[in-house]
Amino acid sequence: MSAVLDLKGVTVRRGTSTILDGVDWQVNEGERWVVLGPNGAGKTTLLQILAARSHPTAGTADLLGERLGRVDVFELRPRIGLSSAALADRIPGHERVGDVVLTAAYGVTGRWQEAYEEFDVQRAKDLLASFDAAHLVDRLYGTLSEGERKRVQIARALMTDPEILLLDEPAAGLDLAGREELVGMLSGLAGDEASPVLVLVTHHVEEIPPGFTHLLLMGKGRIQAAGPIEDVLTAQNLSEAFGTPLMVAHGGGRWLARAARPAGR
Secondary structure, three states, X not given: OOEEEEEEEEEEEEXXXXXXXXXXXEEEOOOEEEEEXXXXXXXXXXXXXXXXXXXXXXXXXXXXXXEOOOOOHHHHHHHEEEEOHHHHOOOOOOOEHHHHHHHHHHOOOOOOOOOOOHHHHHHHHHHHHHOOOHXXXXXXXXXXXXXXXXXXXXXXXXXXXXXXXXXEOOOOOOOHHHHHHHXXXXXXXXXXXXXXXXXXXXXXXXXOOOOXXXXXXXXXXXXXXXXXXXXXXXXXXXXXXXXXXXEEEEEOOEEXXXXXXXXXX
């Protein structure tokens, strides 16, 4: 397998603060990764580098065979799908849902005077249908529920047929039913061999969809552990990353973590 993401010694500093500290990480074709860690672990900063929207202060980041700092990021970004809260906040509330997905073909938010081919229009419709959102095509984005918005955002991130799909806390803000529906859809995406490499960021073990193969566990800007999910997602590793005693359970393809309490309490 060839590496699609290859980070060596990646460090990010903001003033006197070190956000990422010497991150070494490699992602290969066909893998589905979860990036897990507490708030402030550096997960979102790491994702910004993977999305070619930020550069490391030190170290090297090779994305799809191109090194940040030596490549035109505007040519690289269409090869990398991104769904994040920061990007979602830029989508106009008055935009038609069909156009929210369609405008990703030009890398813009908010349709203006771009000309699209029928192929693009049909692809946008097909992507919405794949996330059970075909009926939303003519709705205004601002009228959608949070769960509906999440599905539209992921459909948009796939519009350019990317080689990597980055998902930054896709279940954030969803209620239990919405979360479970989204987890099921992401599990289907993970199980599709035609899907791009997937990297999903979360700080909740319960949000890990079945079918994800690897885990990067972060804490305080550093990698605590990385590898096959069943090897990395242990009570010891999770407790060290989150700084509190935790228990981990696995069943029915799903993971669960909770506080470890002394017997009898």
